[in-house]
Amino acid sequence: LEPKEEFEHSSLAVDVMRPRRGDPALAVLTQDSMTVGEVETLVESTHYSGFPVVISQESQRLVGFVLRRDLLISIDNARKRQDGIVSASLVVFTEHCPAQPPEAPPPLRLRGILDLSPFTVTDHTPMDITVDIFRKLGLRQCLVTHNGLLGIITKKDILKHMAQISNRDPDSILFN
Numbered sequence: 001l002e003p004k005e006e007f008e009h010s011s012l013a014v015d016v017m018r019p020r021r022g023d024p025a026l027a028v029l030t031q032d033s034m035t036v037g038e039v040e041t042l043v044e045s046t047h048y049s050g051f052p053v054v055i056s057q058e059s060q061r062l063v064g065f066v067l068r069r070d071l072l073i074s075i076d077n078a079r080k081r082q083d084g085i086v087s088a089s090l091v092v093f094t095e096h097c098p099a100q101p102p103e104a105p106p107p108l109r110l111r112g113i114l115d116l117s118p119f120t121v122t123d124h125t126p127m128d129i130t131v132d133i134f135r136k137l138g139l140r141q142c143l144v145t146h147n148g149l150l151g152i153i154t155k156k157d158i159l160k161h162m163a164q165i166s167n168r169d170p171d172s173i174l175f176n
């Protein structure tokens, strides 16, 4: 197979990532503007294993990635053991807490559970390269960006994509 042909066979990260057109938006957390209650509502209304953290809803600049499990455990622990943590407490992933009114409850600081360097590819990365990276680095998920966060690809998304390709194009040797 010539490299050129191989390229023609390959889809791009943007074709495999979620959300697909028409899907609900990517579920993201903001770095210092959501309350404990808002984070709990978002996490509990989905089944996703993790959530990208962005600067703000407006900017969508990627700050890191947090696992669902770590979020739930940390919030649960803080509510039980940390003085003053209530639904209205701000969840803060940044190093420094934003200024708050004096009567505000203490913030919940969660920078410790944030993966600050989640793996990312751009929307135009060919899927054969993305699959290779998943294999070689043993990734569970990877974020897709284009001047800011666009979507997410999980290992299962890739397996589904590979199954589709092999059904559609049994002669393709790309993903053997």
Ligand code: ADP
Residues within 6 Å of the ligand: 017, 018, 019, 025, 026, 027, 028, 047, 048, 049, 050, 051, 052, 152, 153, 154, 155, 156, 157
């Ligand atoms: P898996 O793919 O192993 O089931 P998840 O439960 O995390 O892992 O993801 C389920 C589906 O939702 C996947 O197609 C994935 O791309 C997508 N997804 C994962 N995280 C998010 C998120 N934060 N927001 C929107 N979609 C997501």
